[in-house]
Amino acid sequence: MTSGGTRPKVDFRLVTAAVRLAYRAAPGAAVAQALIAIGGGLLPVLVGVLTKMVVDRLAGLDGGPVTTVIGLAVGLGVAGVAVATLPHLFGYVDAEWRRAVAVRAQADLYAAVDRLPGLVRLEDPAFRDHLNVADSAGRHSPVTIAGSSLELLRSIVTIAGFAGTLALLNPWMVGVLALAALPTAQAELRLARQRAGLFWRLSPIERRQYFYANLLTGLAAAKEIRLFDLGGLFGQRMIKELRTLNAENRRMDRREVLVQAGLAVVGAVVAGAGLIWAIVAARGGRLSIGDVTIFVAALAGIQGAVASGIGQVATAHEGLLRFTHYREVLGTAPDLPLPAEPVPVPPLRGGIELRDVWFRYGDGHPWVLRGVDLTIPPGRTVALVGLNGAGKSTLVKLLARFYDPTRGSLSWDGVDYRELDVVQLRNRIGAAFQDYMSYDLSAEENIGLGDTTAFGDTGRIVTAAERAGVHDVLTALPHGYATQLSRTFADPDDRDDESSGVLLSGGQWQRLALARSFLRAGRDLLILDEPSAGLDAEAEADLHQRLRGLREGRTTLLISHRLGTVRDADHIVVLRDGVIAEQGSHDELLTNQGAYARLFNLQAAGYQPVPG
Numbered sequence: 001m002t003s004g005g006t007r008p009k010v011d012f013r014l015v016t017a018a019v020r021l022a023y024r025a026a027p028g029a030a031v032a033q034a035l036i037a038i039g040g041g042l043l044p045v046l047v048g049v050l051t052k053m054v055v056d057r058l059a060g061l062d063g064g065p066v067t068t069v070i071g072l073a074v075g076l077g078v079a080g081v082a083v084a085t086l087p088h089l090f091g092y093v094d095a096e097w098r099r100a101v102a103v104r105a106q107a108d109l110y111a112a113v114d115r116l117p118g119l120v121r122l123e124d125p126a127f128r129d130h131l132n133v134a135d136s137a138g139r140h141s142p143v144t145i146a147g148s149s150l151e152l153l154r155s156i157v158t159i160a161g162f163a164g165t166l167a168l169l170n171p172w173m174v175g176v177l178a179l180a181a182l183p184t185a186q187a188e189l190r191l192a193r194q195r196a197g198l199f200w201r202l203s204p205i206e207r208r209q210y211f212y213a214n215l216l217t218g219l220a221a222a223k224e225i226r227l228f229d230l231g232g233l234f235g236q237r238m239i240k241e242l243r244t245l246n247a248e249n250r251r252m253d254r255r256e257v258l259v260q261a262g263l264a265v266v267g268a269v270v271a272g273a274g275l276i277w278a279i280v281a282a283r284g285g286r287l288s289i290g291d292v293t294i295f296v297a298a299l300a301g302i303q304g305a306v307a308s309g310i311g312q313v314a315t316a317h318e319g320l321l322r323f324t325h326y327r328e329v330l331g332t333a334p335d336l337p338l339p340a341e342p343v344p345v346p347p348l349r350g351g352i353e354l355r356d357v358w359f360r361y362g363d364g365h366p367w368v369l370r371g372v373d374l375t376i377p378p379g380r381t382v383a384l385v386g387l388n389g390a391g392k393s394t395l396v397k398l399l400a401r402f403y404d405p406t407r408g409s410l411s412w413d414g415v416d417y418r419e420l421d422v423v424q425l426r427n428r429i430g431a432a433f434q435d436y437m438s439y440d441l442s443a444e445e446n447i448g449l450g451d452t453t454a455f456g457d458t459g460r461i462v463t464a465a466e467r468a469g470v471h472d473v474l475t476a477l478p479h480g481y482a483t484q485l486s487r488t489f490a491d492p493d494d495r496d497d498e499s500s501g502v503l504l505s506g507g508q509w510q511r512l513a514l515a516r517s518f519l520r521a522g523r524d525l526l527i528l529d530e531p532s533a534g535l536d537a538e539a540e541a542d543l544h545q546r547l548r549g550l551r552e553g554r555t556t557l558l559i560s561h562r563l564g565t566v567r568d569a570d571h572i573v574v575l576r577d578g579v580i581a582e583q584g585s586h587d588e589l590l591t592n593q594g595a596y597a598r599l600f601n602l603q604a605a606g607y608q609p610v611p612g
């Protein structure tokens, strides 16, 4: 986490950003909480004053009609009701406020992530760490910070009210209390800083613990965990992280208990001394019994409010530290330089050119592409082949401008990619990625996501499914194309209905992903990265037969390890260690007797009978 980088700074701009977000999300709730805070701050003072007046009248020190006492008692009762109900009202408004802030914070956060044009940030571990905390920080921290500020206001109102009352009885006592509050404030703030530091230090451990916990309960690793019997190992590692967390937290808790106990003793000594003075003063006739009651209430009220106020500062500080992660994500710069005036992307006429393209994923990473020169002519099929790690998928990512080349350039009809409108560019591309997605949605949505204008257009979706050879599979599902392809989102009513969510096989999922890309078959460039890797031999032959028809006259980049499926491409490019080793038609490459011929013959030999 950010733990790897510098510790985030908490400054006033951060406070205003959090408070602004909290206010804008629900101005009504913010104002209501402010009023509740002020009311809540004044109430203890009001109760104290009313109690003093009632006690003095009952003691006969302050004559007057009995109705006045009854009026005061009623006032006391009303104040008591307010004291009892305000926390509930506060809790309700607080929850409402948090809900409103959550909607706004999440909308802003995910819009910020969606605005990132490339993949660089999402692959950056530091940014991922910010993201991990940003979601919950955005939802909770603004209200925590604003709420703590209001609670602080409440404490200040209480302190001011009681201090004023106390000053009338014994101005010295106000001074003594202020002096006693100083070490309390200092100690509490120190604790808050230590707590924040601990949060910072422990967050990587906490994330590791979550990682193992999710691994143990998630579906992704369930098969390997069971077959390789990894549950015990991961469980032990999770518990080890948890024990480390517990040990660190325990150490902090102990420190806190000691400090708090010390502060409580100081507070009790000050309160005790004050009480002795009040009793002596009352015996000497300098204070009434009512004065003694309000003196005691003021002492307790001020001490409580000081402790609470300082506690709120600590809570706000911690909330601000978390909020830095949210702000980091929202303020992150685009990971690709976007032109101020992007050039509109025309339909592809002249082709795509890669000129001396060098690429690596980061300064410390090895070169993946090393001086690639390549032309993808319009209306033709270029096949890209090469061993694992040669850089084929990386080249695909550059073609969709998920990254910019580290050196060299790509151009679309002669215009540099960096000058083009990136959204329009992607709009002109259809792709089936090697690591395609399987969405926990219905079959028709899984296809329709390729072009959301096709949502609800059964004709287009069925055509795409037919082209990918998956139509028959989908019509045979319990609810046809409407069948949910996961049980993750089963309705409570459907949980026991086995037909409400169906899981497809790996090859069926791949064909569904292809259908999704075929929705964009009319686009200017179709990229197919290992489109048949998960298909059985029959399905693969069938798919490539269909693809031949689909590719006709369309610009296509086809990547495949099975060279039999690319032999009829217009142009075959062999990539080796990030360099184009050779290129040409299938026949030319076989004649060359180079890397392609060697790989092709190796694969062909695999299909020949083993010599006896």
Ligand SMILES: Nc1ncnc2c1ncn2[C@@H]1O[C@H](COP(=O)(O)OP(=O)(O)OP(=O)(O)O)[C@@H](O)[C@H]1O
Residues within 6 Å of the ligand: 123, 361, 365, 368, 386, 387, 388, 389, 390, 391, 392, 393, 394, 395, 434
């Ligand atoms: N996001 C990434 N960050 C860092 N390195 C990466 C990333 N993606 C790929 N690489 C590295 O780039 C190199 C090329 O990977 P690429 O996926 O382009 O190869 P490929 O030719 O498509 O391989 P395969 O045939 O196995 O799919 C590999 O060494 C890989 O480790």
